[in-house]
Amino acid sequence: MVTAIKRDDFDIITVVLGSDTKKIRTQDSIKLIEYVYANFELVDIGEIAREDFETWRRTNQNRIDVTKGRSNNMSLDLGQQIYRLISCRQK
Numbered sequence: 001m002v003t004a005i006k007r008d009d010f011d012i013i014t015v016v017l018g019s020d021t022k023k024i025r026t027q028d029s030i031k032l033i034e035y036v037y038a039n040f041e042l043v044d045i046g047e048i049a050r051e052d053f054e055t056w057r058r059t060n061q062n063r064i065d066v067t068k069g070r071s072n073n074m075s076l077d078l079g080q081q082i083y084r085l086i087s088c089r090q091k
Contacts, residue, residue, distance in 0.1 A: 001025040005033055010088070012036050040088040046081050053078045 001022070003014045014032045019025040057076045066072050 001029055003029040003033065007037060009086075010037070010042050036088075039091055041091050042086055043089050044086060049081075050078060 001014075001016045001019075003016075005012050012033055014029045016025045016028045016032070019028055061076055064074065064076075066074055
């Protein structure tokens with residue numbers, strides 16, 4: 001039995017195999033879904049990357065020397081992210 005559900009942009013797909021009856025498969029699928037929603041949360045990986053980069057930039061910007069470059073100054077930038085990456089982590 002394959003079940004797909006979406007709550008607040010949090011998609012879950014469950015696959016239950018080997019149960020004796022359809023009723024048991026349905027109950028197992030519901031238990032899996034409820035477990036995931038109770039124990040995991042969505043995380044915006046892009047936001048975490050931006051925060052970590054800013055911390056790194058503040059720490060390292062004055063430690064980088066440019067020699068024989070077109071300019072003695074440089075700009076440290078993470079750049080634009082094309083995709084908004086979402087993952088889940090245990091609460």
